[in-house]
Amino acid sequence: MKQHLWVPVLLLTAGLAGNALAAKTDLTIGMQLEPPNLDPTGGAAAAIDEVVYANIFEGLTRFGPDGSVRPALAASWSIENDGTRYVFSLQSGVTFHDGAAFSSEDVKFSIDRAMAEDSTNAQKGLFANIDSVEVIDDNTVAINLKQADGSLLFNLAWGDAIVLDSATAANTATQPVGTGPFVFDKWVQGDRIEIVKNDSYWGTPAKLDKATFKFISEPTAAYAAILAGDLDAFPNYPAPENLAQLDADPRYSVVLGSTEGETILSTNNAKAPFDDVRVRKALAHAINRGEIIDGAMFGYGTPIGTHFAPHNPAYVDLVSNSAYDPDMAKALLKEAGHEAGLTVSLKLPPPAYARRGGEIIAAQLRDVGITAEIENLEWAQWLEQVFKGKDFNLTIVSHTEPMDIGIYANPDYYFQYDNAEIQTLMEAFGVETDPDKRTEMLQQAQRMISDDYVNGYLFQLAKTGVANSKIQGLWENSPTQANDLTAVYWED
Amino acid sequence: MRLKSIVPGALLITIVLVAALLSYVWTPFDVATLDIRNKLQTPNQVNWLGTDHLGRDILSMLMVGARTSIAVALVAVGIGMGVGVPLGLIAAAKQSGWADELIMRGNDLVFAFPALLIAIMITAVFGAGAVNAIIAIGIFNIPVFARLTRGAALSLWTREFVLAARVAGKSGFRISVEHLLPNITNLLIVQGTIQFSLGILAEAGLSYVGLGAQPPIPSWGRMLADSQTLITLAPHLALFPGLAIVCTVLGLNLLGDGLRDWLDPRLRRER
Numbered sequence: 001m002k003q004h005l006w007v008p009v010l011l012l013t014a015g016l017a018g019n020a021l022a023a024k025t026d027l028t029i030g031m032q033l034e035p036p037n038l039d040p041t042g043g044a045a046a047a048i049d050e051v052v053y054a055n056i057f058e059g060l061t062r063f064g065p066d067g068s069v070r071p072a073l074a075a076s077w078s079i080e081n082d083g084t085r086y087v088f089s090l091q092s093g094v095t096f097h098d099g100a101a102f103s104s105e106d107v108k109f110s111i112d113r114a115m116a117e118d119s120t121n122a123q124k125g126l127f128a129n130i131d132s133v134e135v136i137d138d139n140t141v142a143i144n145l146k147q148a149d150g151s152l153l154f155n156l157a158w159g160d161a162i163v164l165d166s167a168t169a170a171n172t173a174t175q176p177v178g179t180g181p182f183v184f185d186k187w188v189q190g191d192r193i194e195i196v197k198n199d200s201y202w203g204t205p206a207k208l209d210k211a212t213f214k215f216i217s218e219p220t221a222a223y224a225a226i227l228a229g230d231l232d233a234f235p236n237y238p239a240p241e242n243l244a245q246l247d248a249d250p251r252y253s254v255v256l257g258s259t260e261g262e263t264i265l266s267t268n269n270a271k272a273p274f275d276d277v278r279v280r281k282a283l284a285h286a287i288n289r290g291e292i293i294d295g296a297m298f299g300y301g302t303p304i305g306t307h308f309a310p311h312n313p314a315y316v317d318l319v320s321n322s323a324y325d326p327d328m329a330k331a332l333l334k335e336a337g338h339e340a341g342l343t344v345s346l347k348l349p350p351p352a353y354a355r356r357g358g359e360i361i362a363a364q365l366r367d368v369g370i371t372a373e374i375e376n377l378e379w380a381q382w383l384e385q386v387f388k389g390k391d392f393n394l395t396i397v398s399h400t401e402p403m404d405i406g407i408y409a410n411p412d413y414y415f416q417y418d419n420a421e422i423q424t425l426m427e428a429f430g431v432e433t434d435p436d437k438r439t440e441m442l443q444q445a446q447r448m449i450s451d452d453y454v455n456g457y458l459f460q461l462a463k464t465g466v467a468n469s470k471i472q473g474l475w476e477n478s479p480t481q482a483n484d485l486t487a488v489y490w491e492d
Numbered sequence: 493m494r495l496k497s498i499v500p501g502a503l504l505i506t507i508v509l510v511a512a513l514l515s516y517v518w519t520p521f522d523v524a525t526l527d528i529r530n531k532l533q534t535p536n537q538v539n540w541l542g543t544d545h546l547g548r549d550i551l552s553m554l555m556v557g558a559r560t561s562i563a564v565a566l567v568a569v570g571i572g573m574g575v576g577v578p579l580g581l582i583a584a585a586k587q588s589g590w591a592d593e594l595i596m597r598g599n600d601l602v603f604a605f606p607a608l609l610i611a612i613m614i615t616a617v618f619g620a621g622a623v624n625a626i627i628a629i630g631i632f633n634i635p636v637f638a639r640l641t642r643g644a645a646l647s648l649w650t651r652e653f654v655l656a657a658r659v660a661g662k663s664g665f666r667i668s669v670e671h672l673l674p675n676i677t678n679l680l681i682v683q684g685t686i687q688f689s690l691g692i693l694a695e696a697g698l699s700y701v702g703l704g705a706q707p708p709i710p711s712w713g714r715m716l717a718d719s720q721t722l723i724t725l726a727p728h729l730a731l732f733p734g735l736a737i738v739c740t741v742l743g744l745n746l747l748g749d750g751l752r753d754w755l756d757p758r759l760r761r762e763r
Binding site: 223241291294295358359362363366373374375376 | 525526546725
């Protein structure tokens, strides 16, 4: 009888081993923030794009993992009329997830919708220069511009410019229907979003059958979930202090990359005392970036001296322009008439870079005679008081949008920098098509804001990705807010 | 041997009080100075309890943090007693009148909300900070003292010595102050000790969620919150503030129990 007992046990063992050897086709990804909705054309939250970009939705063009602009729903394009007319020929055989056919009408509908007066698109500026969208035939569409514009293809690659079907567009917030390699499956509010492979995808199909985005806001819980195997990857891992431990563990790989996140000590330029450039200069020289990166980020981060990503070819290293020099800071404060000291507010949103960075900066400012009164805020309060209400002296925040130096040309933006010179420059930049001249203009803008000490420029946020070491194909860098899973697979 | 708990209780509280008072004149290191190169040190000869993630000395932070905790809890209990006791005496003096009804229903209203929830509500409306934390904790102390005082005073109003005072023509106010208050002082002291320990816990809870004293003022609750993601890397960061809270609350509870046994006349007679 003994033999008989062994047979099923052996079979079972063999079966389990077989399963373990076959590569997994599902993936669970951790994210810190849950998206408020799933409509990238109707919300500014980075978490929306981190779920849907390139997975569910596509636009005419898209960003590649290196930040380059690549064709997506547009197979090719030609530029006519001195750069004021772009003619796109579209991919053929594309259908939406509900089976509806994709055509140039959908492109026209989507761009018109984003440009419309009542549009809730968070990046309406991307479409400001578009004059009209013209349907030539089912597979060809033309975009006519008001002025020649070198950044149209870049602008169309944003998540805010994805193509929707007119029949389903209104329900995108909860029932997203796109053309991408994954289909939205379900959303358990407060917990997770599941997407499954699109079997009738027009392009290279995804390698995964299923992916789950799980929302874990607490860094400690994220760490535990990784160790327990509940999460396969956490592309923007929130606790830099644990990275060394995870890296030492052969089960996980830690990948350090770049992001578009310029972390700055944002300064209210319209309100005393920081409406005085001498006080802003003093502030810039009072900050020791090395200590902040080391203390708040455990060494992960690259110092910056202006509002521009260091990995961008147009970046100018201006760190020395605001080198740590407390004596100079004191002298400048004295010159500005603040010899007796200065008390300012420092309002901090929840991320560790802000809370820890804020304590370090407050200590550094105290050394030069500035008392920074810290107030810790939740995101909703921060948006209300600081971003909308502009009721602050200083705050710390990471600006994660790519190429966002244009915010310095908007005097209504929350740090309220009003300088006609940069406004003219950015306007000229918008219509310049020559790449060399564009680079030159960007560099000029970087120098301008650095010389004017608009904000305290701290460091470029590093992308600290943690993943099971058998997962391949995740993005190393974050050229845009996305978790593109189209090329992700498990190694055998 | 009922007094047994007074001694360890008083001892623990004395240690905390001495540390807090000492911090006004001396701490091993300045708590406002960061030394990031020296961060996350385990306990050693220089930093007796190690350093935190920004290189601050943990012992110094605990000493100054004790000050914050005690100050917040003490003032909050003061508010609770200062407002609650007179309200309770008035309610007892005007028993079953409209003043009694108003005070007691008002108490029920405040009591209906969990204490910490009220505190979070107040700090959310008026902003985070030590002063608002004091007010918040103080407010939920008021009904505790008001009820205790009313209950005790009501039973005293029927006693002979109060009747004698009434016959002698004393007003309700004078009876309350001259005859009732001295007789319920013991009760108030015991309740005060218990509320004090709850105040310490509430302050730690509020700072833990970021609504208490704001940095750079050290606070035990925020030290715990800050240590959370570092717990596998540097467990001593959570251990010491945790122990400080446990010792203080334990000490106050032991002291409260001991005082009750010592001050309660009935128990004293049994001895």
